[in-house]
Amino acid sequence: MAIEDNGNVHGDVTIPLLEEGKNIGDEENVYTDEETSGKASLWMVYLSTFVAVCGSFAFGSSAGYSSPTQTAITKDLSLTLAEYSVFGSILTFGAMIGATTSGPIADFIGRKGAMRTATGFSVAGWLAIYFAKGALSLDIGRLATGYGMGVFSYVVPVFIAEIAPKNLRGALTTANQLMICCAVSVAFIIGTVLTWRTLALTGLIPCAILLFGLFFIPESPRWLAKIGHEKEFEAALQDLRGKGADISEEAAEIRDYIETLERLPKAKMLDLFQRRYFRSVIIGVGLMVFQQFGGINGICFYLSNIFESAGVSPSIATITYAIIQVPITALNTTVIDKAGRKPLLLVSSTGLVLACILSGTSFYLKDHNLAPSSVPILAVTGILMYIGSFSAGMGAVPWVVMSEIFPINIKGIAGSLATLVNWFGAWAVSYTFNFLMSWSSYGTFIIYAAINAVAIVFVITVVPETKGKTLEQIQAAINA
Template sequence: MAIDQDMETGENRLKEDIRETLIQHGVNGTCKKTKESLWVVYFSTFVAVCGSFEFGSCVGFSSPTQSAIREELELSLAEYSLFGSILTFGAMIGAITSGAIADSIGRKGAMRVSAIFCIAGWLAIYFAKGALPLDIGRLSMGYGMGVFSYVVPVFIAEIAPKNLRGGLTTVNQLMICCGVSLAFVIGTVLTWRTLALTGLVPCFILLLGLFFIPESPRWLEKMGRHEQFEAALQQLRGKDADISQEAEEIKEYIETLEKLPKAKMLDLFQRRYWRSVMIGVGLMVIQQFGGINGICFYVSQTFESAGFPANVGTITYACLQVVVTALGAVLMDKAGRRPLLLVSGSGLVFGCILAGTSFYLKANELASTVSPLLAVTGILVYIGSFSIGMGATPWVIMSEIFPINVKGVAGSLATLVNWFGAWAVSFTFNFLMSWSTYGTFILYTVINVLGILFIAMFVPETKGRTLEQIQAAINNS
């Protein structure tokens, strides 16, 4: 009995020692590694999304400065309209070249190029004495925006752990919203030249921060920089983390892709890529042709057309957009991509129906006291629904679904389609509203319904999967 008790006591002590060892080296080690990993990943994301904030600053600049610039520089409405719209053309050029730049000089190099173009643009606007330097500056800013719109979500997707990738990538859209909203607010109290100088701040923070963050490990491995690849991945995951399995998956995947010929734009239409391209481009079409840029660019005018105070509606819209986009970032890795897209699409349809009904009642002089409230409710439902899903999620999925050997050209194509859609919708919105106010929203309703069907039929769930697992699922489906 004594021997048995001694053996039992010894076993219990051994189990306790093992348990304590596991806690100290396992749980505590995991917490330590997680904190180290999160610190590097979060800081790298913060630096990258300074480019997103810059994006928003560029977009938001023209709205509060229109009257001051036109008065000081004696610009006609047509000249100022060119100044505003040329931003989109610069972004298209940036989108075309963004993939090639990001693939040739790296994700960090592409962000540096974008920041330099934006800085040059802001300075040209600040010192402008006429229409030409304004347009040149705006075009330069647009180019930087076009590159940022591709490279920032791609960089974040390639450095983030799979359980954080969606939420961190969504911060891209959140910071764009913050940049737009801040430019609108401070533009009401600053001169337009001073507002241009504030646009330099995120660029300088970005350029400084890039010296302290690692390059995308996947890009480094693709370029054959194996030691730098492992060092960057180790830095992102924590110095004590075991990266062997993740590193091996990335290496095997890239080795397979490297056996394929270098991709060109026409190669995207091959059978092996068609599903990824269809999903990426299709989501960009849905996002833009559902009416977002027409409604947002002319939201004040839309509220006025509905008989609602423009200032109240616009400020409410700006606040709602930031809050709901932040909520979407939180839900991205919890609810998943597909549910957010489907909920967002349903809200867009409902918002369009409410706004369209309001304009129909006004056109037929029915329920005059109800129609303005119905219009603002519809537009705010539309904006909130877009912000929680359709605004950020297509960019998140775009950064996840393309194989790395075609990510450059495929990302450029998707971004180009996005910017073309932004231009087409913003250009045609006023003409459509002149044709039929309620008919415009009926058209957007139909497009958003088709978008819901597309998402339900073709878009996969990418939450909680590595980029390599996503590719395997798409290619096998």
């Protein structure tokens, strides 16, 4: 789902995490490896990360819910295609609202407070879905879980990045994306054996673990320092680094950096359209457009229905899909800094084009009663190739590039714009997918193939390679 949102951070509080063109996991100005993170002191960092990624699991549970439940819900509640399309797509509308409000919420009540807020909305949403008797209750519940998704998409990676030592930050922040994929896979698999109401109740499990766990972990030291709570800041940092660790140097560096950021002028939305920032905005927003309008959320949200239409067993195909996306996503996190951003984007986009052509061909053959034995094979191959290709590049890399190309003084506002565009695209694709499939099943995939083909041209001509470059070098290349 384009839910591979590593680095999808936005809002003013994210600026400290993304200095000098680094990924969230690569901050260079705070931690030393051995001085502050001995093995004996890491248990609180691991515990805090585990608790936070329960929010990522809740995110993935919401995203993966609609695919295995479509047939059962429409039958039990007598929903029309349009009503179920609203139910499936309103999740991303809620996420848009959550994403745009998450920064101020996390600033005002803290990272833990924001996670509690997101959990509250998620719990209310799942209960509304469980007790639903008609379309209205379903939509309200789905909207609420979507809002929780939007907040989690921001606050979880930010919280992890702010608590982890430098030598662990990259690995721990990838746990966010990995847990999202795992949750989607779990929803797909258990959704084949559980009723849709019972599946909704399983969404409460990560929420309960998160709420309980938040009582035992510290607040983000960075946020505490930002709001001037000095004693709490030092206590939280000491808990994370171990009782015997010397935190004086690290604490001083965090304070100095925050003071530097506070002196920078606050960027406004109109500033993004200045000539010196315009190409950066085009790159960041453009990648989000191609990531979403290439069809990922339509395919993921309605996967079971796609396979059923192609004459494939939805249960077997969905389980295969669920199993394949997790290892590919995990593999991608290990090669992005070696292979580079641009090659991964090009390989991924090319794979998406071929996958859409294969899937479109299968539906064309089915509609024209040609080679019926080939239809299921082409459909399954095309969809599995699609998710593999998406997970290999277009899922995560646009977020990484976005975090690197924006100058530090506009990172917050520009990241918010790119994130809003991303969630809008997710909503538009998930809402229109069923209607496009009703119009022309093979035509739908040809449209997505064309969009992904344009993405290849966009990456070749517009997107720079940012691997191993400082922010200044990236800006020089963009403005050359």
